[in-house]
Amino acid sequence: MRTSTPSFSDLIKNPIATIIILLAISLSFLFLPPKLSNRIKMTCVVPMRPLQWATCFCSNSANNFLDKVLSAWRDAHVKKQLEEQISQFKNKIIEQQDTVYKLQSKLYTLSKFQAENKSKTKPIPADIIGYDSLTFRKSITVNAGSKHGVKPNDIVVSNNALVGKVVLVSGGSSVVQLITDPASRIPGRVLQTREQVIIEGNATGFCQLKYVPRWAKLKKGDDIISSDIGGFYPPSLPIATVMETEIKGGDLFQSVKVLPKVNISKIEQVLVIIN
DSSP states (O other): OOOOOOOHHHHHHOHHHHHHHHHHHHHHGGGSOHHHHHHHHHHHHHHHHHHHHHHHHHHHHHHHHHHHHHHHHHHHHHHHHHHHHHHHHHHHHHHHHHHHHHHHHHHHHHHHHHHHOOOOOOOEEEEEEEEOOOTTOOEEEESOOGGGTOOTTOEEEETTEEEEEEEEEOSSOEEEEETTSTTOEEEEEETTTOOEEEEEEOSSSOEEEEEEETTOOOOTTOEEEEOOTTSSSOTTOEEEEEEEEEOOTTOSEEEEEEEESSOGGGOOEEEEEOO
16 A cells, blocks of 8 residues: 655644754754855845845834833823822812811901901801701701800801801800791891881791881881890891882781891801800
8 A cells, every 4th residue: 555755735734844844954054064054044044134124124113113102101191190190289279278268258257247346245256067957947057166165045147147046055066046947036127117026037048027017118128137125136237138028908917028138058157156
């Protein structure tokens, strides 16, 4: 039985055979005469030079490309770090500006109160730190308490206008009942007509005046101030502004809607007046 001799293409397809052939050719160069060996080397090497140059060119291009990619990545990384540092600095500046604003606001409020009131009582500045979440009550919590000298029934103002009174005190904080609380009753006076009134809260952001005679000449824009009747509130503190008046049928009293001078949603600090 005849066996077929493997062809050169079959050998090339076999990796082990290919390696053996190349190794044999390489070893054969060691036993050839120098001149013949050099000729063979030149014959093999010279045609390969374009491929070597192309390989070197591709290698250099790849290295340059990788260098550019790495450089761009480093630049992007540095840029990101710088942007983060700038953002941190901006946030710190904003925090400092906010602190300065609060201090200036406290100083202005305190100076204004002392300039407009000749009371010897020293008011205590306080920050608003909480709001009552119940819709039918209106109160705030401030960061001044018994250790600061605050007591129940102390009066609380902002920009020299009445905010409410202290109803609950702990060591470092107090709860302030706002004038808009439905349970709030404050003796007052209409600045323009001198009519005595009672300011009552209604939990809507507005207040109403109670017991205003139907013949009282109130109009929109009149000012309501505190009265010292009963000796509880200091006199002449601005409280609210008349918004609407209405007289119904044969009622003895007219209905008057007033807007508090202080918008509690827009203030951050108050003054507690120690009685």
